[in-house]
Amino acid sequence: MEPLRLHYRGVEVGELPPNGQGAAALIALGLYDGLAPTLHARIESMKLALADASAHIGDSLLPDALLAHDHLAERRALVRPDRAIVPAPSAFPRGGTTYLCAVDGDGMAVSLIQSLYESFGSGIVAPGTGVVLQNRASGFVEIEGHPNVLAASKRPFHTIIPGMLLDRGELLGPFGVMGGGMQAQGHFQVVVHLVDEGLDPQAALDAPRWRVDEDGVVELEPGLWDRKRELRALGHDVRRGTDPHRFGVGQVILRLEDALIGGSDGRGDGFAAGF
Numbered sequence: 596m597e598p599l600r601l602h603y604r605g606v607e608v609g610e611l612p613p614n615g616q617g618a619a620a621l622i623a624l625g626l627y628d629g630l631a632p633t634l635h636a637r638i639e640s641m642k643l644a645l646a647d648a649s650a651h652i653g654d655s656l657l658p659d660a661l662l663a664h665d666h667l668a669e670r671r672a673l674v675r676p677d678r679a680i681v682p683a684p685s686a687f688p689r690g691g692t693t694y695l696c697a698v699d700g701d702g703m704a705v706s707l708i709q710s711l712y713e714s715f716g717s718g719i720v721a722p723g724t725g726v727v728l729q730n731r732a733s734g735f736v737e738i739e740g741h742p743n744v745l746a747a748s749k750r751p752f753h754t755i756i757p758g759m760l761l762d763r764g765e766l767l768g769p770f771g772v773m774g775g776g777m778q779a780q781g782h783f784q785v786v787v788h789l790v791d792e793g794l795d796p797q798a799a800l801d802a803p804r805w806r807v808d809e810d811g812v813v814e815l816e817p818g819l820w821d822r823k824r825e826l827r828a829l830g831h832d833v834r835r836g837t838d839p840h841r842f843g844v845g846q847v848i849l850r851l852e853d854a855l856i857g858g859s860d861g862r863g864d865g866f867a868a869g870f
Contacts, residue, residue, distance in 0.1 A: 596611075596612065597612070598610060598612065598617075598759065599611070599617055599621055599657065600621075601621040601624055601625055601662060603628055603790060604628060604790050604791065605762075605790070606760055606761070606762055606767065606786075606790050607760070607761040607762070607763075607764070608620070608621060608624060608758070608759075608761075608786055609758065609759040609760070609761060610756055610758055610759075610782070611755075611756045611758075612656070612657055613652045613653065613654065613655065613656065613657050613752070614653060614654045614750045614751065614752055614753055615652075615752075615753055615754070615755060615756045616648050616652065616752070616754050616776075616778060616779045617756040617779065617782070618647075618648060618652060618661060618662070619641075619644045619645055619647070619648035619652075619779035619780075619783075620756070620758070620778075620779040620780075620782035620783045620786070621662060622643070622647055622648070622661055622662065622667070623637075623640045623641045623643075623644035623779070623780075623783040624640075624783055624786060625662060625667040626639075626643055626644065626667055626670055626674070627640040627783075627787070629667075629668070629671050630674055631676065632791070633676075634805070634819070634822055635676070635825070635826060635829050635831075636674060636676075637783070637784070637787065637805075638679075638805060638807060638813055638826070638831065639674045639675075639679065639680060640671075640674070640783075641779075641780050641783055641807050642679075642680070642682045642807050642811070643670050643673065643674070644779065645682075645776075645779070645780075645807060646682040646683060646684045646685075647661055647684050647685050648779065649684065650684030650741075651684060651685065651687075651742060652743065653742030653743030653749070653751075653752050654742075654743070654749040654751065655742055658687060660687060666685065670685065677829065678829050678830040679826075679829050679830035679831045681811065691710055691711050691713065691715050692708060692709070692710035692754075692755060692773040692774070692775070693708065693709055693710065693773065694707065694708040694757065694772070694773045694844075694845070694846055695707050695708075695771075695846060695865075696757075696768075696769035696770065696771060696846050696847070696848050697769075698766070698768065698769065698848050698850055698855055702765075702850060704759065704766050704768065704769045704848070704850075705769065706757035706758060706759050706769030706770065707757055708755045708756065708757045708771050708773070709755065710729070710753075710754075710755050711727055711728075711729045711730070712729050712730050712731050712733065712734075712753075713730060713733060715727065716728055716729045716730050717730040718730075731750075731751050731753050732745075732751050733751070734751035734752045734753050734754075735749075735751045735752075754775050754776055754778050754779075755778070756771070756778050756779065756782065757771050758770045758771055758782050760786070760789070760849075766850050767850060768796075768847065768848045768849040768850050769847075769848055770782070770786075770789075770796075770845065770846065770847040770848070771845060772843040772844065772845035772860075773843060773844045773845070773863070774840065774842070774843035777806050777841065777842060777843040780804075780805075780806050780807065781804065781843035781845055784802070784804050784805075785799050785845055785847065788802050789847070789849075795849075795858065796847035796848065796849055796856055796857055796867075797857075797858035797867075798858075799847060799858065800845050800846075800847060800858045800859070800860045800861070801858075801860075801861055802818075803815075803816040803818025803819045804816050804842040804843065805819055805842075806836070806841060806842055806843075811832060812832045812833075812834050813826065813831045813832060813833050813834070814833075814834050814835070814836040814841065815833060815834070815835060815836060816836050816839070816842055817835070817836075820835055839862040840862060840863070842862060843862070844860045844862045844863030845860045846858070846859050846860065846865055846867070848867075855869065857869070
C-alpha cells in the first residue's frame with residue numbers, strides 16, 4: 596500500500612497508513628518541526644498527535660488536514676513554552692508484537708511487524724492450520740459517529756506500524772519500535788535522535804525515552820529522570836518508569852553509501868546481524 600509521508604528536516608519519513616497509528620508519529624514530527632528543541636516541546640507534540648490519533652483514526656483514509664502545513668501550524672501554536680497543556684483532538688468541519696527489518700546488498704528493504712494482540716490473540720486456532728487468530732477487534736470503540744466505531748466490514752484501529760526512512764526518494768533505512776501505544780511515540784523519538792542529533796542506529800535506540808500515557812501522565816526512563824523538576828515546573832505530571840518494555844523495543848538499519856549500519860534495542864532480546 597502507499598505509505599503516509601512527511602518531510603522532516605531533509606529526511607522523508609514513511610509510515611503505515613490507517614488503520615494503524617503511523618500517522619501519530621508523523622503528526623508529532625510535523626508539530627515538533629518548528630518548535631524550540633526542548634524535551635517539553637517533544638512531549639507536547641506527541642500529546643497533541645495522540646489526541647488526534649485517538650479521535651480520528653479508524654478503518655478509513657487519514658483526513659488530509661491532519662498532516663497539512665496550515666493545520667500543523669495551528670496545532671503547533673497550542674504548545675506553550677511555560678506550561679503543559681491538556682490536549683484536545685483537532686476539530687474538523689462535519690462532512691504481543693514482533694518487529695524485524697532487513698536490507699540486502701541491492702538496497703531492497705523490508706520493514707515488518709506483526710502481533711496477535713492481547714494474551715497471544717483470540718485463543719482460537721484456524722482449523723487444520725495451526726494459525727492462532729488475533730483479537731484486534733478489541734481496538735474498536737462503541738461511540739456512534741466515531742471513525743473507529745464497531746461496524747460490519749470494518750477493520751479496527753491498531754497499533755502495529757513498520758516505518759521506513761528515505762533520503763531524496765532513495766532508501767535510507769527501515770525502522771520500527773514495538774510496544775502497543777508506545778510505538779508512535781518510539782518512532783517519533785528514534786527519528787529525532789537519528790535526524791536531529793545524528794546518532795547511529797544503536798545509540799538512537801539506546802537513548803533514554805519518555806512516554807505519554809492515556810491519563811496524561813508522562814513517564815521518564817531513569818536516564819531522563821534528572822529532567823523531572825524542569826517538566827513538573829511546566830505542569831507535567833511526571834512519574835519515573837520502572838519497566839523498560841513500556842518504553843518500546845526497536846530495530847533500525849541505515850544504508851549509508853555502500854555500507855549497512857544496524858542497531859537492536861537493549862530493552863528487548865533482538866540483535867543486529869549481517870551475513
